[in-house]
Amino acid sequence: MNSPYNIVIYLYYRMTALDAIGPYEVFRCVPGAEVRFAAKHPGLIKTDSGLEMLNAEFGINDIDGADILLVPGGDAALQTKDQEVLQWIRRLHETTKWTTSVCVGSLILGAAGLLKGLQATTHWNTMEALQLFGAKPVNERFVQQGKIITAAGVSAGIDMALWLVALEWGEEMAQQIQLTIEYDPQPPFHTGSPDKATSTLIENARDFLIELYSPEARNS
Amino acid sequence: MNSPYNIVIYLYYRMTALDAIGPYEVFRCVPGAEVRFAAKHPGLIKTDSGLEMLNAEFGINDIDGADILLVPGGDAALQTKDQEVLQWIRRLHETTKWTTSVCVGSLILGAAGLLKGLQATTHWNTMEALQLFGAKPVNERFVQQGKIITAAGVSAGIDMALWLVALEWGEEMAQQIQLTIEYDPQPPFHTGSPDKATSTLIENARDFLIELYSPEARNS
Numbered sequence: 005m006n007s008p009y010n011i012v013i014y015l016y017y018r019m020t021a022l023d024a025i026g027p028y029e030v031f032r033c034v035p036g037a038e039v040r041f042a043a044k045h046p047g048l049i050k051t052d053s054g055l056e057m058l059n060a061e062f063g064i065n066d067i068d069g070a071d072i073l074l075v076p077g078g079d080a081a082l083q084t085k086d087q088e089v090l091q092w093i094r095r096l097h098e099t100t101k102w103t104t105s106v107c108v109g110s111l112i113l114g115a116a117g118l119l120k121g122l123q124a125t126t127h128w129n130t131m132e133a134l135q136l137f138g139a140k141p142v143n144e145r146f147v148q149q150g151k152i153i154t155a156a157g158v159s160a161g162i163d164m165a166l167w168l169v170a171l172e173w174g175e176e177m178a179q180q181i182q183l184t185i186e187y188d189p190q191p192p193f194h195t196g197s198p199d200k201a202t203s204t205l206i207e208n209a210r211d212f213l214i215e216l217y218s219p220e221a222r223n224s
Numbered sequence: 225m226n227s228p229y230n231i232v233i234y235l236y237y238r239m240t241a242l243d244a245i246g247p248y249e250v251f252r253c254v255p256g257a258e259v260r261f262a263a264k265h266p267g268l269i270k271t272d273s274g275l276e277m278l279n280a281e282f283g284i285n286d287i288d289g290a291d292i293l294l295v296p297g298g299d300a301a302l303q304t305k306d307q308e309v310l311q312w313i314r315r316l317h318e319t320t321k322w323t324t325s326v327c328v329g330s331l332i333l334g335a336a337g338l339l340k341g342l343q344a345t346t347h348w349n350t351m352e353a354l355q356l357f358g359a360k361p362v363n364e365r366f367v368q369q370g371k372i373i374t375a376a377g378v379s380a381g382i383d384m385a386l387w388l389v390a391l392e393w394g395e396e397m398a399q400q401i402q403l404t405i406e407y408d409p410q411p412p413f414h415t416g417s418p419d420k421a422t423s424t425l426i427e428n429a430r431d432f433l434i435e436l437y438s439p440e441a442r443n444s
Contacts, residue, residue: 156408
C-alpha cells in the first residue's frame with residue numbers, strides 16, 4: 005500500500021471552527037486518508053469565539069506536502085498579510101492534488117496569489133473582496149477551477165468536501181459518507197443565503213459579522 | 225445584565241467532533257451566550273478519528289450548572305457505563321433549561337436514566353439501542369420531550385441547535401444565525417438517510433461504523 009492520502013487543514017488564531025471541522029468529518033471517513041491539523045505553531049488554537057478549543061498537532065514547518073490542502077475562514081485579515089503563511093500555502097500548492105478553501109479562506113488563497121484570473125467564491129458578506137486578489141466572485145455553493153476549489157460560508161465546507169470525495173474516490177464513497185454522518189439537512193428556516201433572507205436579516209447578520217471581526221474583538 | 229446564558233458541551237474520548245462543533249457554531253453566535261467545553265478531565269480530547277484535536281477548558285467537576293447541556297455522540301459505550309459522568313449529567317439536568325444530545329449522545333442520556341418512557345432519536349444505525357434505556361425510538365431529525373431534545377446522527381445537531389435558538393431567542397435570531405453561517409445546504413447527493421439510500425450503501429456504512437467503534441479501534 006502507498007503512503008496514506010494526505011489531507012492538511014490549516015488552523016489559525018480567530019478562525020471559524022466549523023469551516024474546518026465540517027470537511028474534516030467528511031474526509032476522516034475515507035479509508036486510508038490521514039487528516040492533519042497544522043498551524044503556524046503547534047498547540048491550542050483560539051477560535052473566533054475566543055475559546056481555545058482546537059489543537060494543531062503540527063506546525064506548518066513540519067508539513068512539506070499535501071494531497072488536499074484546506075484553508076478555513078474566520079478572521080482572515082491577519083493571515084492575508086502573513087508572508088510566512090502565504091509562502092507555505094504557495095509551496096504546498098505546487099504539489100497538491102487539490103487546494104481548497106471554506107468561507108473567507110479563499111481570501112487567504114487570494115493573498116497567496118493563487119486566484120488571479122480565476123472564478124472563486126467566499127462568504128456572501130465578503131464576495132467583493134475577492135476582486136482585491138484578481139479573482140472573479142461567483143455566487144455558488146462551491147467553485148472549481150482546475151485543482152482549486154473554493155466554498156461559500158462556513159457550512160458550505162461540508163457540501164464541498166462530499167463533492168471532492170466523489171471526485172477522488174467515487175460517488176459511492178461520497179454517498180456512503182453522507183449516510184454515515186446522516187447528512188440529510190433539514191434546516192428549520194430558509195434563510196441560509198442572502199437570496200432567501202429579508203433585508204433586515206441581512207443587515208443584522210452584517211452588523212454581527214462586523215462586530216465579530218473588528219480589531220477590538222481581536223484584542224479582547 | 226444577568227450572568228451569561230450558560231451552554232455546556234460535554235467532550236469525551238473517541239467522540240465525534242462535528243456532533244459538538246455544529247451546535248457550538250450556532251450557539252456561539254447568540255449574543256450573551258457563553259459556550260463551555262467540559263470533559264472528565266480538562267485538556268486535549270482524542271476524537272474517534274484518533275486525532276487529539278479538541279480541547280476541554282473545563283473538567284466536569286468545575287461545572288455545576290448549565291442552561292443548555294449538550295451531549296454529542298461517537299464511541300458512547302464507555303460513557304454509558306461511567307457512573308461519574310452519568311451522575312454529573314443527572315445533576316446538571318436537575319436545573320437545565322434544556323438537556324440535549326446529538327447522535328448516540330442520546331444513549332448516554334438514556335444510560336443516565338433521563339429518557340425512560342420518552343420518545344427520542346439517535347443515529348439511524350443505533351435506533352433500537354434506545355429501547356435498552358426505556359426510550360421509544362422515533363425516526364425524526366430531532367425530537368423534543370419536555371426540556372429534552374435528542375437529535376439524529378452527527379450533522380443533525382446543526383438543525384437542532386438552530387431550532388433551539390428559535391425557541392429560546394426567537395425565530396429572527398435563529399434565522400440571522402442561519403444566514404451568518406450560510407447554512408443553505410446543498411448536499412451533492414440524496415443519501416443522507418437510510419430512507420433514501422440503497423441497501424448496498426446502508427450495508428457499507430454499517431460495516432464502516434462497526435469497524436470505527438470496535439474495541440480494537442478503541443485500543444489503537
